Amino acid sequence: MSETSAAFVRLHARLAPVPFVPEIRLHQADDAIGLWELTEGEYRSEQPPPFWAFAWAGGQALARYLLDHPEVVAGRRVLDLAAGSGLVAIAAVRAGAAEVRAVEVDPRAVSAIGLNAAANSAVVEATLGDILDGDPGAAEVVLAGDVFYSGEMANRVLRFLLRGARAGARVLVGDPDRAYLPRDRFHPLRAYDVPVPETLESVTVKRTTVWELKPPRAQPPRADRDRSTA
Template identity: 55%
Template sequence: MSNQAAGAASERRGDPDPAEFIKANMRLLPVPSLPEIRLHMAHPGSGLRRLLEPDDGTRERAVAPPYWAYAWAGGAVLARYIFDRPSTVVGRRVLDLGAGSGLVGIAAAKAGAGGVIAAEIDRNGVVALGLNAAANGVAIAIVGEDITAGPPPAVDLVLAGDVFYGRAVARRVVPFLDRCLAAGIEVLVGDPGRAWLPRQRLRLLAEYQVPDVGGNGGGAPKPSGVFAFVPASAG
């Protein structure tokens, strides 16, 4: 969904226009430990709740937590890894799975990827991702739907940052990543060690100290890893 389409849909519902709200209320700032990238990030005065709930304060509309409004640890370490080792993405077609703010996809595009697809299901996240890509001067193809139930797209590399935050999502993601491996697609995972991380399927490649849920400066730095996702027989 384009920013223009999202804005038109919001206008019909009487909601704030996501693009205008994000530009007016969120701060475009460099990501801690990643000065190469700037993101529109939430802060205590951003009033983000107004974008997530109806004006009357009811909860008639189910809204996902605004993962896209922060730089999470798994995405931050994947982005740092890409900048430290650009050969990981140079000339390759890349999927940023569960893209959120677009941090990982933006890093891949800046480092020379041959093309970047970002998959994000949150409608506000889709808008923020487009704004963030434009702010960083990169082109990213955005898919605003859950792609984990289907076959992998035509890419060479999947980058999966912070996708193991819950049991239900992990149960969808692992089979999708297995289909990626079966199709000959390399998979890298970034995560600070959350409960549903499939540790037996991961091989540590690098570790960094970064804040979690801390793209806006909050959260103490903690060790977070970049892993290769490997076949079950090799785990």
Template identity: 55%
Template sequence: MIEPRPASLDPAGFIRANTVLQAPPHVPEVRLHLADEAMSLWERTEEALEELGLPPPYWAFAWAGGQAIARYVLDHPEVVRDKRVLDFASGSGIVAIAAMQAGATAVTATEIDIFARTAIALNAAANGVSVTASGADVTAAPAGAFDVVLAGDVFYEKPMAERVLAWLERELEAGTVVLVGDPGRSYLPKDRLEAVAEYRVPVIRAIEDSEVKHTRVWRFRR
């Protein structure tokens, strides 16, 4: 059993010590530093990070929405090819990495958590691609800096969902293509979306409510 190391000393070392480099089941083209023992590692890692006032280790899991978007852009590379792409609330960086593999000109992955940004950098390097990991609040920035915005699993809390929706509406007005991956989170604005793909995504039962999540990739409509 892997024991967490002090997170305050070395984020990269902490991630390497508490994860295993492996391919998520729905996107075997990508390798990520992922938790190998889901619930026990979540609890132990969360406790270690809470001492530093950091969020739980969302970056250590390949969530259903992210796997779905990554699968979609790899199967439909024309969506991101030769484009500037933003992967919002990137987590592990799976979507950002898939976008680069699919031919994006440049990809920025945003995350508020320094450990997530470190995981994104480690995962990008493991896949031989370059991704810019940023802590900037893009929801408050002027719209139109990217050609495509990709977001997985971002509509699970009402305050965040409302803020994200307002920002995405500004991006749509600026001509940005917006795609969202979601397995049916509570605050998904379905009235603004059209489904472009559906998948059955294997997930970890310990952190979801099943072993497979019926997940859609949605395109935002104006």
């Protein structure tokens, strides 16, 4: 964990319970717009926005679902993709996961995950890097909260999740009806009304669904594919 990044997190975010998952405390920004504007100039030079400083609706719903249905992750190896604050990863630990890895592209997010995990007495492996062109490795459950917020991100994430499902992982996402969610690829498990910062979402509550990725479509045998294209 970078001491500089950790100091930034402590300075600009306050440790407080998550509105929809009060069992978990996170470093959260009181002034959403102020922090966003503070980091905006850095974002133009490849510093990501401070996604780690807020409990986004998709992550809150997914964390709530895991705590209420611990059998989903209990005893399993878990990957939290685009983990942000680490909320979903911490919930997975609380639900009894054997190992939890949280991946982020933002160094400050990695520091926030470390600080948040420690505040909740949770053991989370926080990893810095873009793994979307790879696969989930040994993960038996792949989790992603609020990742379908842009077309480019959605396409990359879906391909990654499909690779994980083909390798045998169970894949769950939390999504508050973002425009780029490929709904035909998922089936709903549970919907919640999740409190959110009005300054970010223009509303105080968002209807948010926990979805499970449908089994990938089976590929025909290679010989059949060759005949169909002959």
